Amino acid sequence: MNWSHQSKSAHTDFCFPAARPCSLTVLRSSQHGFTKGKSCLTNLIAFYDDMTGWVDEGRAVGVVCLDYSKAFDTVSHNILLGKLRKCGLDEWSVRWIENWLNGRSQRVVISGAEFSWRATASGVSQGSVLGPALFHFFINDLDEELECTLIKFDDDTKLGRSGRYTRRLCCHSA
DSSP states (O other): OOOOEEEETTEEEEOOOOSSOOOOOOOOTTBOTTOTTOOHHHHHHHHHHHHHHHHHTTOEEEEEEEEOTTTGGGOOHHHHHHHHHHTTOOHHHHHHHHHHHTTOEEOOEETTEEOOOEEOSSOOOTTSSHHHHHHHHHHGGGGTTBSSEEEEETTEEEEEEEESOGGGOSOOBO
């Protein structure tokens, strides 16, 4: 299997294996989670630097912090597979991922007490290598067409915008 990885300035491309040259950008530079050379600390520093720079210029700044509840568990398989197809991942690979996602079950064990197995209809496994990669791909397009600073660390997202008027600070689509 050929996993393509190449760095370009502050942007890293990670790609799914494919028979042809890889063109699938899975992680944007806005993602700091599970990214070589980036961390929770680089996420905070980059965002803080942008926001304080605007404040130092005397601009009004608006910030929204998001933390998705049970984010890995609520990934829609249909939406994820649609995004994989839309970006050009070959059908064989999409079907392989679909088979990996479907038919999964899970249970909880607490202090030796085992609960019954339950089928999972959504979500990606956090305890795998592929699960977090698919989650990042699922949320990768959050920053498309937004006119604001957006920085992600896994499922934690910060949006910031500056302007002269605070009522216009909301992140509007382009």
